Amino acid sequence: MSKKNQSKADAYSFFSCIEKNFDKAARHLSIKKGLLEQIKSCNAVYRMHFPVKIGKEIQVIEAYRVQHSHHKLPCKGGIRYSIKVNQDEVMTLAALMTYKCAIVDVPFGGAKGGIKIDPQIVSAENIEKITRRYTSELIKKNFIGPGIDVPAPDYGTGEREMSWIFDTFLSLSPGEVDALACVTGKPVSQGGVRGRKEATGLGVFYGIRELCKMKEEMLSVGLDVGLNGKKVIIQGLGNVGYHAATFFHEAGAIIVALAEREGAIYNKKGLNVSNVILHLKKTGSILNFPESKNIEDTEKALELECDILIPAALENVIHKHNANRIKAKIIGEAANGPVTPEADDILGKKGVLIVPDIYLNAGGVTVSYFEWLKNLSHVRYGRMEKRFSENMNTELLQVIETSCRKKIPIEEKKMILRGPREIDLVRSGLEDTMINGFHKIRDLKKSLKIENLRTAAFVLSINKIIDSYEKLGIFP
Numbered sequence: 001m002s003k004k005n006q007s008k009a010d011a012y013s014f015f016s017c018i019e020k021n022f023d024k025a026a027r028h029l030s031i032k033k034g035l036l037e038q039i040k041s042c043n044a045v046y047r048m049h050f051p052v053k054i055g056k057e058i059q060v061i062e063a064y065r066v067q068h069s070h071h072k073l074p075c076k077g078g079i080r081y082s083i084k085v086n087q088d089e090v091m092t093l094a095a096l097m098t099y100k101c102a103i104v105d106v107p108f109g110g111a112k113g114g115i116k117i118d119p120q121i122v123s124a125e126n127i128e129k130i131t132r133r134y135t136s137e138l139i140k141k142n143f144i145g146p147g148i149d150v151p152a153p154d155y156g157t158g159e160r161e162m163s164w165i166f167d168t169f170l171s172l173s174p175g176e177v178d179a180l181a182c183v184t185g186k187p188v189s190q191g192g193v194r195g196r197k198e199a200t201g202l203g204v205f206y207g208i209r210e211l212c213k214m215k216e217e218m219l220s221v222g223l224d225v226g227l228n229g230k231k232v233i234i235q236g237l238g239n240v241g242y243h244a245a246t247f248f249h250e251a252g253a254i255i256v257a258l259a260e261r262e263g264a265i266y267n268k269k270g271l272n273v274s275n276v277i278l279h280l281k282k283t284g285s286i287l288n289f290p291e292s293k294n295i296e297d298t299e300k301a302l303e304l305e306c307d308i309l310i311p312a313a314l315e316n317v318i319h320k321h322n323a324n325r326i327k328a329k330i331i332g333e334a335a336n337g338p339v340t341p342e343a344d345d346i347l348g349k350k351g352v353l354i355v356p357d358i359y360l361n362a363g364g365v366t367v368s369y370f371e372w373l374k375n376l377s378h379v380r381y382g383r384m385e386k387r388f389s390e391n392m393n394t395e396l397l398q399v400i401e402t403s404c405r406k407k408i409p410i411e412e413k414k415m416i417l418r419g420p421r422e423i424d425l426v427r428s429g430l431e432d433t434m435i436n437g438f439h440k441i442r443d444l445k446k447s448l449k450i451e452n453l454r455t456a457a458f459v460l461s462i463n464k465i466i467d468s469y470e471k472l473g474i475f476p
């Protein structure tokens with residue numbers, strides 16, 4: 001982000017952006033003001049400073065954990081490592097988690113954590129020290145635990161950090177039989193679930209694929225139905241962006257541009273995502289990728305000609321100063337809060353379809369929920385039913401072959417016989433969640449004549465949160 005745009009984004013209260021979106025949705029509902037205030041406000045904000053010895057110096061680290069809502073427990077949300085981390089940002093991301101979980105029927109309250117460090121500069125050894133100390137601070141204040149608050153990866157963190165958190169929690173909670181469920185996004189070898197790493201990107205893909213199946217919506221933006229041949233731009237090639245890019249590419253979409261911190265690359269005929277990653281690993285940058293054009297000002301990549309734009313890096317990247325220059329017909333919010341409310345209005349007037357973050361990037365928390373359930377049940381998905389399904393399928397096929405007097409080709413047979421593995425069940429659960437979520441939002445938008453998908457998503461979410469408050473008897 002250029003310095004000028006950086007300060008524009010910094011000056012913004014991210015939390016007030018989300019409140020604006022919430023308030024727009026509340027106008028479609030008749031809910032008491034006090035109750036709306038309760039849903040909006042953060043239940044607990046823990047700001048901490050702790051010392052860590054880095055080299056010969058003591059460095060004081062600023063960090064946060066925010067629990068936005070206790071209407072369902074545990075709270076759930078990722079931990080972000082970035083030099084831009086601040087209280088407003090963590091509060092907003094925690095609030096988004098509450099709304100997101102409600103939309104996809106994941107029974108958690110929203111939370112988020114953040115540590116103000118630059119993981120690109122700090123050594124792995126020091127990141128480990130900081131992560132472990134942060135975890136022990138959370139334990140001290142009862143801000144982590146399988147039934148209290150369960151962190152996960154976010155910007156700047158991944159499996160490595162989650163396994164340090166788990167190890168620290170385990171060593172400070174002897175005898176805690178459910179300790180594995182204190183954090184999700186762990187490596188599979190340490191209680192993680194297959195399919196978590198790519199879950200957010202895959203969820204983004206499922207959500208956009210579903211939208212592209214809708215004749216009415218595609219007609220409204222002058223596009224054909226289906227993903228095949230659609231031109232896609234992706235900003236941020238991290239966990240979410242990389243996997244989303246791979247799934248779009250595999251489905252026949254044309255990735256015309258990819259944007260990273262150092263710049264962007266463009267090829268109107270399409271970029272091969274796995275080759276770009278190989279190039280990135282070899283050279284340390286996506287720039288100078290063969291047969292592509294470099295774009296030095298990375299933000300300009302957002303303004304290139306395309307059908308679908310996927311911001312998958314950070315918040316506030318599409319704002320009132322560049323919204324008018326955006327040419328995409330569909331924006332899929334893979335990142336949290338990439339479009340400011342002003343930009344949202346401008347793009348809405350231009351007829352751009354925006355698929356909102358509180359639905360579109362919910363794949364991560366959905367599969368985190370599956371991981372948490374796996375950890376609590378102490379059994380791998382598919383262990384009970386895989387062999388049983390295979391035996392049943394074998395018998396069924398034998399009956400079919402005998403009654404039809406025809407042999408099924410061996411390759412087809414293998415496909416049909418196979419019982420479900422953990423990855424199959426996780427992906428099927430994720431696909432079902434994303435498709436159902438999309439239709440619930442779309443149906444609500446139509447039935448209540450709501451102006452756009454974001455407002456409809458907030459309406460759906462608020463209704464679900466109210467339901468759970470009523471079930472708890474808190475607001476009879």
Ligand code: NAD
Pocket residue numbers: 001078153154155156157200235236237238239240241259260261298312313314315334335336361362364365
């Ligand atoms: P990540 O750290 O794995 O990747 C982020 C990528 O964005 C990095 O490659 C980074 O170099 C790049 N980037 C940073 N600034 C950029 C810029 N100005 N232009 C282009 N690229 C830039 O993070 P992630 O986990 O992929 O998260 C990305 C976004 O998705 C965040 O908004 C996060 O909150 C959201 N999200 C993540 C998850 C998850 O499961 N990881 C779930 C839901 C939402």
